Amino acid sequence: MKLNRRSFVGAIAASTLAAPMVRAGGHGTPRVVVVGGGAGGATAARYIAKDSKGAIDVTLIEPTRTYYTCFFSNLYLGGFKQMDDLGHSYGNLASAYGINVVHDWAVGVDRDAKTVTLAGGGTVPYDKLILSPGIDFVDGSVPGWDLSSQNAMPHAYKAGSQTELLKAQLMAMPEGGVYAMVAPPNPYRCPPGPYERVSMVAHYLKQNNPTAKILIADPKPKFSKQGLFEEGWEKHYGGMIERIGPDFGGENTSVDPAAMTVDIDGDVNKVDVCNVIPAMKAGRIAEIAGVTDGNWAPVNAVDMSTKADPDVYVLGDASQQGDMPKSGFSANSQAKVCANAVRGALTDSRVFPAKFSNTCWSLIDTNDGVKVGATYEATDEKIAKVDGFVSQTGESAELRKATYEESEGWYSGITADMFG
Amino acid sequence: MSSSVFLSGAGIAALVLAGAVAVATANRDRQELATAEAAIGAVHAERDVLRAKVSELQETVQEHAALEERIRELEAALQDRDAASQTAEDAAEDSEDDPATVLAGIGDAENGKTLFRQCSGCHEIGAGAENGVGPHLNLLFGRKAASIDGYRYSDSLMRAATNGLEWHADTLSDYIADPRTFASGTRMSYAGMKDDADRRDLLAFLRIYSDNPADIPEADPTAVGTDHSVDPEILAIAGDAEYGEYLSSECTTCHQASGSDDGIPSIVLWPEEDFVTAMHAYKEKVRPNPVMQLIAGRLSNEEIAALAAYFKDLEE
Incomplete structure (x- = not known):
């Protein structure tokens, strides 16, 4: 059933600021429910609430009270950031923007009744549902590892306690020990992330445990910013890092969390820390909602609505949208396009053309920052890359320092853009 | 004992004989060497004559190429003039042929797969693809032209590569549309794919086998942005x-x-x-x-x- 936009606006105008409605589906203030309070969800909730000025009722469902950003969490491993620097509260979204923030897990979606079920038992009705659940892991992608092994072999690919655990294990490594990483196959969250992490781990070890080694088992022949990382590793951490790609069996890797061993194509390595980053898929609620096809949720580039349901939108890592990398920046960019479209569909606000962009900064060593970025547009088929750039090898130390400072400015900017 | 004396006598005889044979052989070798050297000298002389002829011919060929180039330029100028006068007549939207819109998006890879049958006689693509009559087409987007080791490219493409030709959506589209206009000496004996939509579809198919920007953000773009001209006001x-x-x-x-x-x-x-x-x-x-x-x-x-x-x- 289509909503009558004009009657909503009329109702708002007549009753000025009405008390929050108990139900939706054709009466009262239109309701948007956002599941997931990260770079996609928090941004979408904030923009819809901010720009609709009370004409849309926004509920944000997010289980954690403090959100730790996955972006910059590698810098915590390297000692450049404290865990507190990465934590953000939802208080401002509630108090300054009137968003109804619900700290609970969304465990069900009834697309016919247009409701979301919470783990705590309640249901929340919606006119438009925005899912931004991030990633979950594909079972069995690294033989020997499953979620029950995440304390012995952390993934640390969702920031928070996992990141702290990995840091603690890194600090407890014996002198001359081995840090292993099982890198993920494409596509995955943050393409340069595993390699920035290796850089940060190397930075820590160089200061505190210089005879230690880093071993990477990688199923991919190539990775993002490869030339820049390899140049930096040689320059700052010569001889410390060994990467075994698929040409030497890197894709044929299994682990034994009890024995702390990594088997790379039959070669069994005893290691001291093992950071397993498994293959990824859309956060589970997208699958529960029935909007995924395979591991991800296909969406329309023009507004991020799913191919499966025009009233359900998927943002960020969980979406299958085309050329944009899975990153916090991408999710934030997609959220604004989505917010504009959702607002236009529920009220009579102007809808502007979709524009997307992304930049990923990575830190290789102190004041040695690099970046890669691109602009994107919506085509009938997908979000398509228009133009891009990447830092060059052999850049001056001055430029690399400026790039790192720019990344710190970006962090302040995007978190302000997400949480207000 | 006596057998050893006998043996040493025979040994001496054998040595003398061997010495004589060696001298004779050396004499004969010297003669043969002289003959061979004379023959080599003759070959060298002949080679110098041939080289001179070759460089003469090459000059002629270059002159011909320059003339051909000039003819093409004149033809192109003629065409441009014709086209310009035609555009003036029907200035209405002919956006189909506007290069800016040709690649505004990327096409349908499924149809591109069907179209690729026109190419698969010479080009392999996908896992395990190797060079055949033509080079393999994996990781084509963003690649420098004529850059696959072990494939012998035409001089035309090698020259274009030296001048900085890289394969992107726009250059590939131009090349596939009319290979010989794009690189006159190309050995790709393909008449060209004239339909813009078909080329977009074919490119969408080829694009699958290059790095995806989603996985490697620095990978080649798949869309071409709008061109903005600077307004003086x-x-x-x-x-x-x-x-x-x-x-x-x-x-x-x-x-x-x-x-x-x-x-x-x-x-x-x-x-x-x-x-x-x-x-x-x-x-x-x-x-x-x-x-x-x-x-x-x-x-x-x-x-x-x-x-x-x-x-x-x-x-x-």
Whole structure:
């Protein structure tokens, strides 16, 4: 059933600021429910609430009270950031923007009744549902590892306690020990992330445990910013890092969390820390909602609505949208396009053309920052890359320092853009 | 004992004989060597004559090529003139042939797969693809032309590569449309795919086998942006502040609406003229920051004006 936009606006105008409605589906203030309070969800909730000025009722469902950003969490491993620097509260979204923030897990979606079920038992009705659940892991992608092994072999690919655990294990490594990483196959969250992490781990070890080694088992022949990382590793951490790609069996890797061993194509390595980053898929609620096809949720580039349901939108890592990398920046960019479209569909606000962009900064060593970025547009088929750039090898130390400072400015900017 | 005396006698005889044979052989070798040297001398002389002829022929060929080039230029000029006069007549939309719109998006890879049958006689693609009559087409996008080791390219393509030809959506489209116009000496004996939509579809199929920007963000673009020409009266454009507010959301991922400026400068409360001037400086790559060059590069003059109109009064 289509909503009558004009009657909503009329109702708002007549009753000025009405008390929050108990139900939706054709009466009262239109309701948007956002599941997931990260770079996609928090941004979408904030923009819809901010720009609709009370004409849309926004509920944000997010289980954690403090959100730790996955972006910059590698810098915590390297000692450049404290865990507190990465934590953000939802208080401002509630108090300054009137968003109804619900700290609970969304465990069900009834697309016919247009409701979301919470783990705590309640249901929340919606006119438009925005899912931004991030990633979950594909079972069995690294033989020997499953979620029950995440304390012995952390993934640390969702920031928070996992990141702290990995840091603690890194600090407890014996002198001359081995840090292993099982890198993920494409596509995955943050393409340069595993390699920035290796850089940060190397930075820590160089200061505190210089005879230690880093071993990477990688199923991919190539990775993002490869030339820049390899140049930096040689320059700052010569001889410390060994990467075994698929040409030497890197894709044929299994682990034994009890024995702390990594088997790379039959070669069994005893290691001291093992950071397993498994293959990824859309956060589970997208699958529960029935909007995924395979591991991800296909969406329309023009507004991020799913191919499966025009009233359900998927943002960020969980979406299958085309050329944009899975990153916090991408999710934030997609959220604004989505917010504009959702607002236009529920009220009579102007809808502007979709524009997307992304930049990923990575830190290789102190004041040695690099970046890669691109602009994107919506085509009938997908979000398509228009133009891009990447830092060059052999850049001056001055430029690399400026790039790192720019990344710190970006962090302040995007978190302000997400949480207000 | 006696047998050993006998043996040593026979040994001496054998040595003498061997010596005589050796001298004779050496004499014969010397003669043969002289004959061979004479023959080599003759061959060298002949080779020098042939070399001279070859370089003469090469000069002629180059002259011919230059003449052909000149003929093509004249033909092209003629065509341009014809086309220009025709365009003047039917100036109506003929956007199908406008190169800017040809690659505005990427096509249907499924149809491209069918079209690829025209190519698969010579080109392999996908897992385990190898060079055949033509080079394999894996990782084609963003690749320098004529750059696969072990494949012998035509001089034409090698020359183009030396001049900086790389395979992107636009260059591939031009090449596939009319290979011989694009590289006159190419050995790709293919008449060309004239239909724009077909080429887009074929490129969408080929694109599958190159790095995906989603996995490796620095991988080659798949879309071509709108081309903006600089309007001489851009500063006079009145900005649509509401559109500016929407567009500003792209800026506030990095630049804070509060005006804070740690690492990234403040862009709020600027006089409109300064804002517009700065954005056009990025757009024209006069200012160096690559992020800003990208962002400004695809904003139209109206969009820049809209942003300036929005940010000039923004106070949080």
